[in-house]
Amino acid sequence: MGFSVSASVAILAAALLIGFGMFHSAAYDTVERVTDARSDARDDLLDQQNTAINVTGAVLYSSNDTTRVTVVNDGATTLNVDETDLLINNEYRTDFDSEVEGDNTTDLWQSGEELTFSGETPALDPANETVRVKVVSGPGVAATAEVTESG
Template identity: 45%
Template sequence: MGFSVSGSAALIFVAAFIGFGMFYSAAANSTELVNDAREDRSDRQLERTNTDIEITTVNYNDVSNYLNITVENTGATELSVSDVDVLADNSYQTGYRTAVEGNEETDLWLPRETLAINTTTAPQPSQVKIVTGPGVAATAEVV
């Protein structure tokens, strides 16, 4: 065998080594991203499973057009008040006031604590829906 055969074999071996290195890097990164996404999905599902809320009272004041809602965190997950959405007759409410156990400054809503929501809406809605950050919702009729 001459130098050309040995040189060609060495060149092919180096090219295969570089090609395998590039393929392995891309495959390893992709696999890692997919595994991270699966873990995130599993964590979100666990959080959703451990989250539960119950609307305890809903009152509407005809004079001031105030809608007062109290919601209890009956699950095992701590929730964020800023992630709570309020819908009155499928109309998204904004600018409402909240208080957790009387504290208007906190954003943390722990299990077994009550969240009070006050919003102005007219006319009187027939139902309200409260949606938490993990996507768990509760619906109640307005009294």
């Protein structure tokens, strides 16, 4: 009987060690994931705080029904053109061409550079209704302006 008690205590001790090892691994992985997520959130917040954009012009050319929107990156963050969205009268527009400082092949929009969107907008009438454009950058910072009409 003495051996069976010792053997059962040894089995329970081994089970406790294995169980604690599994718990420790799972807890450590969870803490590491939460720490990484908090770090990523702080990085995203810093990018958002360092981002500033300004719509410097939004003009509808009535002679050919095209709209041209110019936006300046006033912040310290380099932005991606592909992650920048354009809305005209709350309509998401993907059919507009974009260029940074005259270059339509780049995807980088550096601080101080001007991004220009241009495309057709035949249904707009800024003379009879207020037409607004909104540009939203990748970090979520947005700028809004009213569209003016030009001949």
